[in-house]
Amino acid sequence: MTREEKSKVIEDLTAQLADSTNIYLADIAxxxxxTTTRLRRxxxxxxxxxxxxxxxxxAKAMEASEKDFGELPSVLKGNTSIMFSETGNAPAKVIKEFRKKSEKPLLKGAFIEEAIYVGDNQLDALVDIKSREELIGDIVGLLQSPAKNVISALKSGGSTIAGLVKTLSEREE
Incomplete structure (x- = not known):
């Protein structure tokens, strides 16, 4: 690979690192x-x-990037595959699911919206991270819950009050 080709690859990687908020480093050696084809699919x-x-x-692309990758460059040993994703936990879920049938891929590290995770022991924590859409859904559900409770209380309370009024009016007669 010539110097020009290397500098072009570094530029491309730097651009991809800048555009991505969720980056996983894995070992698929x-x-x-x-099996590799199944993983790619x-x-x-x-x-x-x-x-x-x-x-x-x-490593050079990480240096050139404006992001702080912390300890991640230290895991760049051996075979490295990089995974870019819009959803923070999607690569972790794919890795975990894939490892039910194979020992690899091994998680080397991850950069999730400026948080850094190093080591394969972090895989379960990464699987449990909620995606943006899941968090929005949880918030909407929480916001709707009190309104639903108030409406149902008013409905049930209304029938109870109406029942009491009817009972009281029947008693007086």
């Missing part, structure tokens, strides 16, 4: 062609871009 279905990168080029 040792997967055979069929699973990533595509989940809206994840998967690419194998050279560690040195990715």
């Amino acid at each position: 040792g997967l055979d062609a069929g 699973a990533c595509f279905k989940a809206g994840i871009r998967l690419a194998v990168v050279k560690n040195t080029l990715l």
Whole structure:
């Protein structure tokens, strides 16, 4: 690879890092062609871009980026694949699901909306992170809950009061 080609790859990686808020680094070394193809399909279905990168080029792209990747450059050893996703927990879910049938991919680290996770032991925590859409749904549900309770109380209270008034009016007669 010539210097020009390397600098072009670094530029492209830097642009992708700048555009992405959710970045996962994984080790998929040792997967055979069929298994790798299944992993790529699973990533595509989940809206994840998967690419194998050279560690040195990715490290230089991280340096050139305006984001603070903290300890992530330290995990750039051996085979590294990078996953870009719009949803924070989608790659973690794909990795966890895929590991039911295979030992790999191993999570090296992740950058989720400026939070940094290092190590495969963080996978369960990353799976449990709620996506933006899930959080909005939870908030809407919480906001609707008190209104529903008030409306149902008014409806049931109204029938109780009407029942009491009717009973009282019948007694007086």
